[in-house]
Amino acid sequence: MIDSTRTTIAGPAIPVRGHDIDTDRIIPARYLKCVVFEGLGAHVFEDDRAQQRRANTVHPFEHPRHASARILLVNRNFGCGSSREHAPQAIMRWGQGIDAIVGESFAEIFQGNCLAMGIPCVTVDEADMALLMDLAEVQPDVTFTLDLPTRTLKAGDVDVPVHLADGPHQQLIEGRWDSMGELVAATDQIARTAAALPYFTGWR
Amino acid sequence: MGKTLYEKVFDAHTVRRLPSGQVQLLMGLHLIHEVTSPQAFSMLRDRGVGVLHPERTFATVDHIIPTHSQARPLVDPLAEEMLQHLERNVAQYGIPFFPPTSGQQGIVHVIGPEKGLTQPGMTICCGDSHTSTHGAFGAIAFGIGTSQVRDVLASQCLAMDRLKVRRIEVNGRLRPGVYAKDVTLYVINKLGVHGGVGYAYEYAGEVIDRFSMEERMTLCNMSIEGGARCGYVNPDDTTYAYLQGREYAPSGAAWDAAVTYWSSVRSDADAHYDDVVVLRGEDIEPMVTWGITPAQSTPVTAALPETSSFAAGEQPLIAEAYEYMALEPGLPLAGTKIDVAFIGSCTNGRLSDFAEVVRHIEGRPFKVAAHVKALVVPGSQPVREEMIRRGWDTIFRNAGFDFREAGCSMCLAMNPDKLEGSQLCASSSNRNFKGRQGSPTGRTLLMSPVMVAAAAIKGEVTDARDLFDFAADGSASS
Ligand code: SF4
Numbered sequence: 086m087i088d089s090t091r092t093t094i095a096g097p098a099i100p101v102r103g104h105d106i107d108t109d110r111i112i113p114a115r116y117l118k119c120v121v122f123e124g125l126g127a128h129v130f131e132d133d134r135a136q137q138r139r140a141n142t143v144h145p146f147e148h149p150r151h152a153s154a155r156i157l158l159v160n161r162n163f164g165c166g167s168s169r170e171h172a173p174q175a176i177m178r179w180g181q182g183i184d185a186i187v188g189e190s191f192a193e194i195f196q197g198n199c200l201a202m203g204i205p206c207v208t209v210d211e212a213d214m215a216l217l218m219d220l221a222e223v224q225p226d227v228t229f230t231l232d233l234p235t236r237t238l239k240a241g242d243v244d245v246p247v248h249l250a251d252g253p254h255q256q257l258i259e260g261r262w263d264s265m266g267e268l269v270a271a272t273d274q275i276a277r278t279a280a281a282l283p284y285f286t287g288w289r
Numbered sequence: 290m291g292k293t294l295y296e297k298v299f300d301a302h303t304v305r306r307l308p309s310g311q312v313q314l315l316m317g318l319h320l321i322h323e324v325t326s327p328q329a330f331s332m333l334r335d336r337g338v339g340v341l342h343p344e345r346t347f348a349t350v351d352h353i354i355p356t357h358s359q360a361r362p363l364v365d366p367l368a369e370e371m372l373q374h375l376e377r378n379v380a381q382y383g384i385p386f387f388p389p390t391s392g393q394q395g396i397v398h399v400i401g402p403e404k405g406l407t408q409p410g411m412t413i414c415c416g417d418s419h420t421s422t423h424g425a426f427g428a429i430a431f432g433i434g435t436s437q438v439r440d441v442l443a444s445q446c447l448a449m450d451r452l453k454v455r456r457i458e459v460n461g462r463l464r465p466g467v468y469a470k471d472v473t474l475y476v477i478n479k480l481g482v483h484g485g486v487g488y489a490y491e492y493a494g495e496v497i498d499r500f501s502m503e504e505r506m507t508l509c510n511m512s513i514e515g516g517a518r519c520g521y522v523n524p525d526d527t528t529y530a531y532l533q534g535r536e537y538a539p540s541g542a543a544w545d546a547a548v549t550y551w552s553s554v555r556s557d558a559d560a561h562y563d564d565v566v567v568l569r570g571e572d573i574e575p576m577v578t579w580g581i582t583p584a585q586s587t588p589v590t591a592a593l594p595e596t597s598s599f600a601a602g603e604q605p606l607i608a609e610a611y612e613y614m615a616l617e618p619g620l621p622l623a624g625t626k627i628d629v630a631f632i633g634s635c636t637n638g639r640l641s642d643f644a645e646v647v648r649h650i651e652g653r654p655f656k657v658a659a660h661v662k663a664l665v666v667p668g669s670q671p672v673r674e675e676m677i678r679r680g681w682d683t684i685f686r687n688a689g690f691d692f693r694e695a696g697c698s699m700c701l702a703m704n705p706d707k708l709e710g711s712q713l714c715a716s717s718s719n720r721n722f723k724g725r726q727g728s729p730t731g732r733t734l735l736m737s738p739v740m741v742a743a744a745a746i747k748g749e750v751t752d753a754r755d756l757f758d759f760a761a762d763g764s765a766s767s
Contacts, residue, residue, distance in 0.1 A: 104606050105482055105582050109722040113729065114701045118353060118367040120327040120374050132729035162483040165516065165582075166722055167701075168418040169325065170434035193486055193518050194418060198434035211602075252310040252450065261309065265436075268313055268444035269338065271304055275446060278304045278315045283550050284408065285317070288543035 089260035091205055091233060094185040096155025098229040098240065099145050100218040101130070106159065107166030108195065112175040114167075125171055126178030146179065150225040153181055158218050159188040161211075164195025173199045185231050187238060187247065189214050200253050203262045205233060207247040216243050233258050291557025293454045294410075294523055295489045298429045298554055302412045304446055311448040317411035317428075319346045319441045320397045321384070323353055323375045324703070325416030329438035330378040340382040342445045347406060348379045348386040351396045355704045356666055356693035359389040368704065382442075395669020395695045398422040398635035402506060403671055405535025409524035409551035414441055419635050419719065421512040424521035425505035426528055427554060429489070431519040452518065453487055453563035458494035461570040465762035466754040468645070469504035470637060470717070470737035472496065473511040474576035474586045480566065482584045485517025488563070491556060492522050496570040502531040503641040510636045511719050514583040523555040577750060578721045578735040579622050580610030585721075589740065589752045593618050613723055614732050615711070622734070622750050628712040630663040630745035631726075632690075632738045634700040637717035638668030640675055646742045647681050649757040650688050657689030658748025664706065665690045666698040690745070702727025715744035 116128045134144040145151050157176060163186070164172060172195065176183045185205045196206045209217065220227060220240055229240040231247065233254065238247050249257075256262040279285040292300075304313040319342075326348075333339070340346065353368040363369040379386040387393040387400060394400070398419050401407040409427035414420060418432035437447055459472055477484075490512050497505065505522045512520030522528075529548055532538040539547040574588030585607070587593060595618045596607045611618060616625070632638075632646065643665065649655075657663045665685045667673035673695050676682055682692045699706040700718040707727025708714055714726055714733050721733040734750065743753035 103609070104603070107582075107720075107722045109701075109720070109725050113724055114703050115727070117324050117703060118365075118371060120371060121331070122328055132724045135729060136723075162486070162516070165482060166418065166514075166720060168416060168432035168434055170328075170416075170436060173434075190483065190486065192483070192516065194432055194434060194513075198436065201434060201436035201440075250450075252307075256309045264307075264448040265336070265338070265440050265443055267307060268440055268446045268448065269341075271313060271444075271446070274304045274313075275315060275341075275444065278302065279445075282301060282315070282317070283546060284411065284539075288539050288546040288550075 089203060089263065091203055091257040091260070091262070093230060093232050094156065094205070095228055095230040096184070097151065097153055097226055098156040098158050098217065098221040099151040099154035100158040100221045101145055102160060102218065104161040105165055106163050108164055108169050108172035109166055111164065111172040112169065117169060117171055122171065122174040122178070125175035126180070129175040129179045155181060155184050156229045156231060157183050157186045158214065158221055159186060160214065161189040163188045163191050165192035168194045170198045173202055173204060177202060177204060187217065187231065200256065200262055201264065203257070205231070205249065205257050207231065207249045209238065209245055209247050213245040217245070290561055291559040293491060293556040293560040293562065294427055294521060294554050295429060295452065295454045295491065298410055298412060299451060307448055309448070311450055313446050314412060314449045316414050316441050316445050316447060317345065318401070318406055318413040319445070320401055320413070320415035320420070321346060321348045321438065322397050322417065323350045323371045325435050326378065326438055327371065327374045328435045329442060332436070332439045333442055338443045340384065340442045343383045345445065346384045346442065348375060348384050349394050349397055349400055350375060350388060352697045352701065352703045354389065354696035356696050356698050356706055359694050365705070392670050392674070395672065396635045396638060396697055398510065399638060399668035399672065402426065402502070403669060405532055405538035408532065408538065409528060410554040414447065418513045419510050421517070421519050422506050422510040422635055424509040424512065424519050425502060427521055427524035427551065429519055429521065432513065452489045454491055455485070455488045455564040455566060456491045456493055456562045458565070458567045459492070459496040459570050460494045460567065461496065463496055463570045463573060465759035466575055466739070467573050468737040468739065469500060469507040471573050471576045473508050474578065474583065474735065475573045476568070477511065477515040477584045478576070478586045479568070480515055482514060482582045483516040485512065485515040488517050490515070490517045490520035491562070492520060497522055498525070501641060502527060503639045506639065507636055511583065514719055524551045575737065575740055575752060575754070577622050577740065579614060579616055580607070581613055581721060581723050583719065583721060583735060585610055586735070587622060589623055589750065592621050595619060623752060625713070625750045627661060627715045627734070627744050627749060629708060629714040630657070630661055630741050631666070631699040631714055631716040631718065632741050633664065633666030633668065633698050634718035635668060636719040637738045638666060638672065640672050642717065642738045643667070643676055643681060646738050647684055649739060650742065651684050655688055655746045657745045661745050661748050663690045663745040664693060664699060666693045667695045670695045699726050701725060715741045715750065717741050
C-alpha cells in the first residue's frame with residue numbers, strides 16, 4: 086500500500102520569480118499532444134528557459150544548483166489560465182520531482198489540480214516569500230522543511246507560517262486527497278440528489 | 290434574505306458535505322474533448338471503474354483538429370492518435386460524440402449551447418477553463434483538470450468549495466463599435482487577472498440585459514481570465530427564446546415546466562452579494578491588449594500606459610510585458626503593424642461575431658493588407674454551414690480572408706495554425722500569454738472581431754470606428 090499521507094516535505098527549494106505565470110508558460114500547448122503524462126517533466130517551462138538562454142541568463146529549472154530541488158517557490162497567481170493538469174503533472178515530473186509548491190497565491194483550478202495529485206500548494210506572505218526566494222538563490226543546498234501539521238516552513242534561520250485551508254489541509258495530512266473513491270461511494274445520495282432535479286428526471 | 294442563482298444552483302446540486310469540509314456537487318452536464326480526457330479514461334481503467342452517466346457526457350474534437358482539411362487520418366500523427374483515443378473511449382463507454390463526420394463538430398463551448406445542451410440552473414463542467422462560457426445561460430459552469438474529469442466520469446460529482454459571489458453591473462449603453470469583448474476586457478482591466486479568485490461573477494445591468502445570448506457567452510467566456518472560475522447571467526426571455534426548439538432543449542409540456550424552473554433559479558431581488566461592482570457602458574471604448582496577460586489592455590484611442598503608472602510590485606511584470614511585446618510605453622498602439630489576423634475561438638467564433646464583420650465589409654472595396662495573413666475560423670460546423678448558406682465564405686474570401694474548417698485553431702495553436710517567430714497577431718481569442726499562439730516568441734493582441742477585421746484591412750492596429758461606418762447604428766448597438 087502506497088502511503089498517501091502528506092505531512093513533512095523536505096528538500097532544497099527552487100525559486101521561480103514573477104506574478105501571473107500561466108499554465109501555457111509552465112507547459113506549452115504543443116506538449117499537450119499526448120495521451121499519457123509521462124515525459125512532460127523534461128518540457129516544463131520550456132519556452133521561458135529558451136527565452137532566458139537567448140538573453141544569456143539561466144532559468145532556475147535549468148540551473149545545476151537547483152537540480153535536486155523538491156519544493157517550488159513562486160509569487161502571485163501562479164498557474165493562471167488554462168485548466169491543463171499537464172502543468173502540475175510536468176512540474177511533479179521534473180528533476181527529482183517537485184513535492185510541494187509555496188507561493189504568495191495560486192489560481193484556483195491549478196491549486197485544485199495539485200490537490201487532486203497530492204501536491205500541497207501553500208501560501209506565505211509577500212515579505213516572507215522574498216526572504217525564502219533570496220535564501221534559495223544564495224544557498225541553494227539549504228533544506229526547506231514544510232511541516233503541514235503545524236503549518237510552518239523552516240529553512241536555515243527562516244521560520245515562517247504557511248497558510249492552507251482546513252479542508253485540503255486535512256485531506257493531505259490524512260492522505261485522503263484522492264477524491265474519487267469518496268465521491269463514488271455516495272451512490273444512494275447521488276441518486277437522491279439527481280431525482281430531486283427536474284432536468285435529471287425529464288421534467289416530470 | 291434572498292439567494293443568488295449561484296447559491297440556489299449550488300444547494301440544489303449538493304450531494305453531501307465531505308469529511309474534508311468540501312461539498313460533493315452533482316454535475317448536470319459534462320463536456321469532454323480530446324486533450325484533457327485520455328489520461329482520465331486511463332485512470333478509470335486502472336481502477337476498474339465505469340462511467341456513471343454517459344448520457345450526461347458529450348464529446349467533441351476541437352483543440353487539435355486541423356482547419357485546412359479534416360480528412361482522416363489527420364496529417365499530424367499525434368493529433369490522429371489523440372482523436373483515435375477519444376473515439377475508442379466514447380465507443381467503449383457509450384458517450385455521445387460529435388465527430389467531424391457528423392456535421393455537428395466544433396469548439397466544445399460553441400456546440401454545447403448550439404445543441405441546447407447548456408441550460409439554466411445546471412451545473413456544467415469540462416476539462417477546459419473556458420467552460421465559464423456556459424454561465425451565459427444561468428448555469429454554474431467551470432473548468433476542471435484531468436483528475437477531476439476522472440472523478441466526474443466515475444461519479445458525476447466533484448469535490449468543490451463554495452465561492453463568494455460578486456455582482457458586476459454594466460449600466461447605460463455601449464456606444465457603436467463597442468462590443469461584449471470590449472466589456473469583458475474592460476472588466477478584467479479594472480479588476481485584474483486575479484481579482485476574481487474565490488468568486489463567481491454575476492453579470493447584470495442594462496447593457497447585459499440587452500445583450501444577445503452570443504454576447505453573453507463572449508462575456509462569461511472570459512470570466513476565467515479575470516480569475517473567476519465561473520461567471521453567469523440570470524436567465525430571462527432572451528435565454529428561453531434562444532433555447533426553444535434546439536435539439537436537446539425540452540419541448541411540449543416539458544418546455545413550460547422547464548421555463549418555470551429556470552425562472553425560479555434567478556437571483557432574488559434581495560439576494561446578498563459578497564461584492565458589487567458598478568460600471569457604465571458609456572465609459573467603455575474598443576479595447577486592445579498590449580501585454581502578456583488579458584488585463585494589460587488599453588482603449589485603442591489611448592497611449593500605452595507608462596510603467597511608472599503601475600504599483601511598484603506590478604512594475605517588473607509590466608516591464609517584462611513591454612519587453613516581450615517589443616512595444617513602447619507612451620506611444621499609441623494604433624498604427625502598430627500586424628502580421629496575422631485571427632477571427633474565431635470560443636470567445637468570438639459564433640455566427641453573430643462573423644455577421645458583425647460581414648455587415649461592415651460586404652459590398653465595400655475592403656481587402657486584407659498584402660502583408661497580413663488573415664484567418665476566419667468558424668466555431669463549429671453548423672456555424673460554418675450557415676455562413677456558407679448566407680454566402681459569407683465568398684465575402685470573406687473576396688476580401689482576402691482565409692475561410693477555414695471549424696476548430697480552436699490559432700487560439701492555442703495545437704493544430705498547424707501557428708504564428709511564426711515573433712509575428713504580431715490581432716486576435717479575437719481570449720489569451721495573450723507568451724507563446725500562446727504557437728510560436729514561443731509570438732505576440733498576441735486581443736480585441737473584438739470587428740477590430741481584428743479592421744486591423745487586417747489596414748495592416749495595423751486601428752480604431753475600427755475610423756474605418757467602418759457606424760453612423761447608422763445610433764443607439765442600436767446593445
Ligand atoms: S477556442 Fe481556445 S480557449 Fe476556447 S476551447 Fe479552444 S483552445 Fe480553449
